[in-house]
Amino acid sequence: MTDMILGSAQGAVGSLLGRLTSALAKEAQLLSGIRADVQFIKDEMESMNGFLLDMAEANDNNNDKDAADDHRCLAWVKQVAEVAYASQNCIDLYLRSNENPTLYDDSIIQQQEIFY
Numbered sequence: 001m002t003d004m005i006l007g008s009a010q011g012a013v014g015s016l017l018g019r020l021t022s023a024l025a026k027e028a029q030l031l032s033g034i035r036a037d038v039q040f041i042k043d044e045m046e047s048m049n050g051f052l053l054d055m056a057e058a059n060d061n062n063n064d065k066d067a068a069d070d071h072r073c074l075a076w077v078k079q080v081a082e083v084a085y086a087s088q089n090c091i092d093l094y095l096r097s098n099e100n101p102t103l104y105d106d107s108i109i110q111q112q113e114i115f116y
Contacts, residue, residue, distance in 0.1 A: 041087070048080045 055073060 045084065045087075048084075052077060052080065 055077060
């Protein structure tokens with residue numbers, strides 16, 4: 001009888017360890033992918049911020065009034081701002097979702113739909 005109980009317990013623990021190992025490996029893979037994505041977004045936003053600073057300087061100095069008033073540039077500035085606000089909202093939702101995952105699942109999905 002003891003052998004049967006020990007065998008059952010060992011089987012359960014062995015199965016759990018296998019699942020935990022698999023889950024941890026998947027989580028590590030996701031986190032490494034996220035780091036690269038976050039770095040890419042950070043780099044892109046730094047480039048966009050540099051452009052915005054150049055536009056603001058040109059507008060203040062009136063050196064390059066044509067560039068500051070260019071409709072394409074102004075449209076792009078507006079789009080950069082919208083992406084920045086939407087990204088901030090997604091990050092806030094993500095951070096809050098770690099506190100209560102089930103509460104924010106639908107909100108994160110809705111925010112992702114903004115980009116598609």
